[in-house]
Amino acid sequence: MGILEVKNLRAGYGSGDVVRDIDISLEKGEFACIIGPNGSGKSTLIKALQGLLKDVTGEIRVDGEDLFRLTRHEVAGKIAFVPQIADLTFEFSVLEVVAMGRYVHQGRLAGLSAADRHVIRDVLEMVEVSHLQEKKVAHLSGGERQRVLIARALAQDTPLLFLDEPSSHLDLNYGLEVFEILERLQTEKGKTILATEHNINLVIPYARKIVFLKEGRIQAQGGPVAMITRENIKDVFKADVDIRENRHSKLPEISLIPRPSEKRQIKE
Amino acid sequence: MKPGRKRVAFAIVLLLILAVSLLLSLMIGAVRTSPADLWDFFFHKDQTYRTIFFDLRLCRALLAFLVGASLALSGAILQGYFQNPMADPFVVGVSSGASFGAVLCLSMGLGAASAFGFSLQSLFAFGVGFSLVSLVYLLSQTQAVFKVETLLLTGIAAGAVASSLTSFLLFLRSDSFEQAVFWLLGSFTLADWRQVGMVAPYLALCLLVAQWLAKDMNLLVLGDEMAQSLGSPVARVRRTFLAVSTLLAAVSVSVSGIIGFVGLIVPHWVRIIVGPDHRHLFGLSALTGGTFLVLCDLLARTVLSPTELPIGIITALFGAPFFIYLLHRRR
Incomplete structure (x- = not known):
């Protein structure tokens, strides 16, 4: 049995279903991506999978245990979450924000232990933000902020890592950087990773499994080479694409086919 | 300076200011007293000025400290909460509810009555203030997904209803206007040891x-x-935090009326100096708020002496310009 087993899950916000008929199984150490267009329910699904939504039915098992019977504290020991970048109301420093990841391992009134400091130092180094630790999070660039959020999730020290659109709001190169960090976490630390993403080409070299989500339902799931087909993309994104081989990775990648137009003029 | 040292330095400076303010509060007042009288009272147990130093001035200064600390702590909690x-202690309607309770009690002719050793006005203020927030809370829970904004807006709306009811009562009974000003602008004129004993344990x-x-509040700020x-x-x-902050505000209003701006500005001062970590913010806000209100009360009873100003005038006079400064600084 996998580390995450989801059966017949549906979830919403009290007025109709946003996602339904969800069956997913993740093996320990697997890197999976949920892919779908805006509004397909990706964010809802990744939140429902960690028990963050109230209006949920179905079955989620983490490490064989029923997620809905666990306390928040117990769940936080198993799953860490990297949300989409949001503004912080108050001016916390990078170190303070990353230290919040240690909450689940600390006593209520305890400060940072030597072990906490050790973990924090390691994760700051791992995502290469050690030099920023005294800075206020509000003053960082999007790419830096995303890495700080990942560092906080890593400080939580959990077997599972969930991410909601880790490359959104990021420039091309930062998106790639984030996925390289995730790949290292998977291969070196044995983390099981589940991320939502809308940029298909970005995930193909890294994801071992792709889950296509369309209108709240899983349209198809499997290995990237099997999943990246013209039919699947057309089905899920309503876009006509060509599939070809990336010259460097030898993996498939998609390119959009512009619809013909007589007015369009191509300039050299 | 290292954050830890900065906090300690800040706390020491505060304690010094507090000590000086308390001393000044003891020395200055309607009856002229000299430092020598105070010395005699403290060190030679001279009872001549016992009532003035102990029951009037010290009691009043301590109550001002406790109320200031309560309001600032309540504000620090609610700013994190929302x-x-x-946000400030009165944003969810405690103040409007409490002052409505007090004015209701007045207009029923029960202004002088007491029960359980407390004035009925205080009990009304506390009861109505706390009930109003509970009602606001229950109303905002009816949706499938709890939204903090719903709570905030419901609180503002309920507060407006309570305020207009207060105005209506005052309109009907213009003779109770003077007493009502006490509740609407705040004052420590009626301070006694029983009130100190009531606020302190809360x-x-x-x-x-x-x-x-406190650590949970830090996390809450992340959403x-x-x-x-x-x-x-x-x-x-x-x-828990909503109950605690409402309790603090309702108890404060019930002994001293509505004192605005303390709960709003004090947490900001502290945050600017020691940062946003609630583990330090709560305690230091309480200490700062208490000290600030002791000073404000000193001003309130000396500026136009022998006439006493409502303390709400002083805090707003200092608080409002700072509030405007903050608003513009945040751009």
Whole structure:
């Protein structure tokens, strides 16, 4: 049995279903991506999978245990979450924000232990933000902020890592950087990773499994080479694409086919 | 300076200011007293001025300190709770509810009555203030997804209803206007030891609870979902903080009327100096708020002496310009 087993899950916000008929199984150490267009329910699904939504039915098992019977504290020991970048109301420093990841391992009134400091130092180094630790999070660039959020999730020290659109709001190169960090976490630390993403080409070299989500339902799931087909993309994104081989990775990648137009003029 | 040292330095400076303010509060007042009288009272147990130093001035200064600390702590909690630096103890309707309760009591002709050793006005203020917030809370729970904004807006609306009812009562009974001003602008004129004894245990209890949950409040600032996913029992934490902050504000209003701006500005001062970590913010806000109000009360009773100004005038006079400065600084 996998580390995450989801059966017949549906979830919403009290007025109709946003996602339904969800069956997913993740093996320990697997890197999976949920892919779908805006509004397909990706964010809802990744939140429902960690028990963050109230209006949920179905079955989620983490490490064989029923997620809905666990306390928040117990769940936080198993799953860490990297949300989409949001503004912080108050001016916390990078170190303070990353230290919040240690909450689940600390006593209520305890400060940072030597072990906490050790973990924090390691994760700051791992995502290469050690030099920023005294800075206020509000003053960082999007790419830096995303890495700080990942560092906080890593400080939580959990077997599972969930991410909601880790490359959104990021420039091309930062998106790639984030996925390289995730790949290292998977291969070196044995983390099981589940991320939502809308940029298909970005995930193909890294994801071992792709889950296509369309209108709240899983349209198809499997290995990237099997999943990246013209039919699947057309089905899920309503876009006509060509599939070809990336010259460097030898993996498939998609390119959009512009619809013909007589007015369009191509300039050299 | 290292953050730890900065906090200690800040606390020491505060304690010094507090000591000086308390001393000044003891020395200055309607009856002329000299430092020598104070010396005699303290060190030679001279009872001549006992009532003035002990029962009037010290009692009043201590009550001002406790109320200032309660309001500032309540404000620090609610600013974190709503993730909104503009929130204050009165935003969910405690103040409007409490002052409505007090004025209701007055207009029923029960202004002088007392029960359980407390004035009926205080009890009305506390009861109506606390009930109004409970009602606001229950109303905002009716939706499938709890939204902090719903609570905030419901509170503002309910507060407006209470305020207009207060105005209506005052309109009907213009003879109770003078007493009503006490509730609407705040004052420590009626301070006595019983009130000190009532506020102190609440403040102590609430400060302990707030400190116990301070780390959770830090997480809450990241948003409810994030706080949950980091392991914090968010629903319970939110309920506790709302109850604690309402209790603090309702108790404060019931002894001294509505004193505005303390709960709004004091947490900001402290945050600017020691940073946003609630583990330090709660205690230091309480200390700062208390000290600030002791000073304000000193001003309130000396500026136009022998006439006493409502303290709400002083705090707003200092508070409002700072509030405007903050608003513009945040751009």
